[in-house]
Amino acid sequence: MKIKLVIFEDNHQLRKSLEILLNTSESYVVIGNFPHVSKAKEIILDLRPHLVILDIDMPGKDGITAIPVIKEIDPEIFILMYTQFEDDEKIFRSLCAGADGYILKKTSPLKLILALDEVRKGGAPMSPAIARKVLASFHTSVKDKINYNLTSRETEVLKYLIKGCSVKYIASELYIAYETCRSHLKNIYTKLHVNCGKEAIAKVLAEKIEL
Amino acid sequence: MKIKLVIFEDNHQLRKSLEILLNTSESYVVIGNFPHVSKAKEIILDLRPHLVILDIDMPGKDGITAIPVIKEIDPEIFILMYTQFEDDEKIFRSLCAGADGYILKKTSPLKLILALDEVRKGGAPMSPAIARKVLASFHTSVKDKINYNLTSRETEVLKYLIKGCSVKYIASELYIAYETCRSHLKNIYTKLHVNCGKEAIAKVLAEKIEL
DNA sequence: TAATTTATCCCCCTTATAGGGGATTGTGCA
DNA sequence: TGCACAATCCCCTATAAGGGGGATAAATTA
Structure with missing residues (x-):
């Protein structure tokens, strides 16, 4: 059973040779x-591929916009980005x-196939520079966060x-x-601009406020 | 100005040849x-390297334990993991x-230098399989999550x-x-094995349960 | 030294929430 | 046809939580 591919690529020649x-x-x-992703939803629903090769720079709709559309239909469909420039x-x-990985258009045919194999096996081919970006946003997520000026005791309570x-x-x-605990909570709520414990929990956990 | 390196590696021969x-x-x-990381804190504070090469498998303290120690001293110090086996x-x-990347011990000297260069330039050398793992945990697509069998309405309420x-x-x-809303909440609490809304919020957000 | 902050505790009152029932309607499945 | 289930609504009761006060001792800062 062969892996079924769908390609979105605006360059006619490249599309054919691919x-x-x-x-x-x-x-x-x-x-x-x-040549474009404007009908991506219908196409994916109709063809049900295992893997989609997606050009980023395309006239009209950007290839990136098609990613959530495809993943919503079936998160199991692998998406490999195919780009001309290494635009971080x-x-x-x-x-x-x-997306599950990306390859550059200058990639040799052999390496293209290898990248596809990699994606199929659950890998995510990407360059070190990109990997670093992912890593960075992965743990140091949002460093520019607000300081709520909680005291050490309030932090403990929170x-x-x-x-x-x-x-x-x-x-x-x-x-x-x-009652002491309640006092601290009252102050916490004021400082966090919330009205109850539930809101406080939601705010802290959703905004990944470090304590 | 040369980049200052500190190496932690228990194999004497390898350490020397490196x-x-x-x-x-x-x-x-x-x-x-x-040969070990037990004095890592003092060493880093004293030597102030730009980059640390860290073996994972070492007698006594695991190389991984040294990562937060080093990063706390100076988050700008790059850490390159150096491992014998590709233990995902x-x-x-x-x-x-x-850590800012990793290389395998079987890596050729040339590639080792290239990986160091990559790390210095802000890259994060890693294999596609690892990249995928990072990506996955990055957009919280933890697939092996428990199904709490919430109905669609309960999910909405939650x-x-x-x-x-x-x-x-x-x-x-x-x-x-x-009262209807409360009924749904009661059922939600039962299904999530919690006793109140606060616990439910904490559980869902902390365990990244997808709704 | 005086003022401020922090952590601690207490009161009253109101509202929100949880836990325990029970009841009705519609839908889908056996 | 009947059963299970989801979704809707209601009642009662007890506890938890929030808002508004105020007070004190210790430490810190101006």
Whole structure:
């Protein structure tokens, strides 16, 4: 059973030669080949490929816009970006959107096939520069975050709160009175600009506020 | 000005040959060479290298444990993991901890230097398989998550809850009675094995449960 | 030294939430 | 045809949580 490919590539010549190249391989078969992604949804729903090769720079709709569309239809469909220039920003946006890797158009036919194999096996081919960007946004996510000026005690209380603990429990854990704990919470709510514990938890966890 | 390197590597022979190799290069100079990471903090504070080459498998303390220690001293110090086996899990843990890339011990001297250059330039050398793992955990597509069997309506209610909304507000947003909303919440709490909304929010957001 | 901050505690009052029931309607599946 | 289930709504009760006060001792800062 060959892996079914759909290609979106605006350059007519390149599109054709890609098709010929891939169809001569023993593992892949091109079942669709289109110059733009405006009908991507219908095409994917209709053809149900295993893997999509997606050019980034295309007239009209950007290839990146098609990523969420395809992944929503079936997250199992692999998406390999195919770009002429090593534009870090675009490739990074592609990967954020859910692409499974990318290859440059200057890549040799052999390496193209290898990259496809890699994607199929669950790998995500990408250059070190891009990998670094992904890594960076992966752990140091948002460093430019607001300082809410919580005191050390308030921070302690908040740490328990975001675990879902009750006020009573937090108080007992910190060996302070229930009312003291509530005082801290009141101050926390004021400082975080929220009105209740639920909002505080949601804010801290959703905004990845470090404590 | 040469890039100052510190190496942590338990194999004596390898450590020595690494040092000789790197010292013959025109860009790098090895200023420290140690068989274990137990004194990593003191060493880094003292020597202040630009880049650290870190073996993962070492007797006593694992090389990975040294990553946060080094990064806390100076996040600008690059860390390149140096491993014998392509152990996905360990490499992944290393990258999560803050490593800037990794190379295998079987890597040729030329490629080792290239990888160091890559790290210096801000790249993060890694294999496609690792890149995929990073990508995956990056957009939280943890597939092996528990299915709590929430109904579509319960999911809707929960989506509002984790934004910190009150029961009354959720009810009004969904055009249902307050008591209906509460019924859904009761069922949600049962299914998630929690006792209150705060716990539910904490659980969903902390465990990155997809809704 | 005086003012400020922090952490601690207490009161009252109101509202929100949780837990325990129970009931009705429609839908889909066996 | 009947059953299970999802979604809707209601009641009662107890506890938890939030908002508004205020107070004190210790430490820090101006």
